[in-house]
Amino acid sequence: MSASISPLQAINQKEVALRHRVELANTQAEAQLLAAHKEAKQIIAQADREGRTKAETLYQQGVEEAGREAEAIVAAAHEEAAVLQRRAAARLDEATRQIMDLVLPVNISLSEKAKLLNSNAVLE
Numbered sequence: 001m002s003a004s005i006s007p008l009q010a011i012n013q014k015e016v017a018l019r020h021r022v023e024l025a026n027t028q029a030e031a032q033l034l035a036a037h038k039e040a041k042q043i044i045a046q047a048d049r050e051g052r053t054k055a056e057t058l059y060q061q062g063v064e065e066a067g068r069e070a071e072a073i074v075a076a077a078h079e080e081a082a083v084l085q086r087r088a089a090a091r092l093d094e095a096t097r098q099i100m101d102l103v104l105p106v107n108i109s110l111s112e113k114a115k116l117l118n119s120n121a122v123l124e
Helices: 007-103 110-119
Strands: none
Touching: none
16 A cells, blocks of 8 residues: 555645644734734824923923013013103103193292292192
């Protein structure tokens, strides 16, 4: 008797070998898929961390810029107020004279008006 196998047995053996290779390929594919999922989660988590860091940095830069703009606005307002105060102070004497001319009787001399103006006297 020869040690040869029947064609049916040969097909069966090939089916078993093929099934084993398919199962091995399936196991490897599942392992690769699992590794890819794990790597994707890590990439997403890293991107999320980096995005949050960049967002926080941009937010802080925006807050700092807004603070600088606010300081510039306040400084400009203070400067404008100082200019207005200087203008008002320069015009105060003339305004006081005009008010005195309106309020004080006409028969008071200029020297008496000047004395009143210089003494900061309160008129009754």
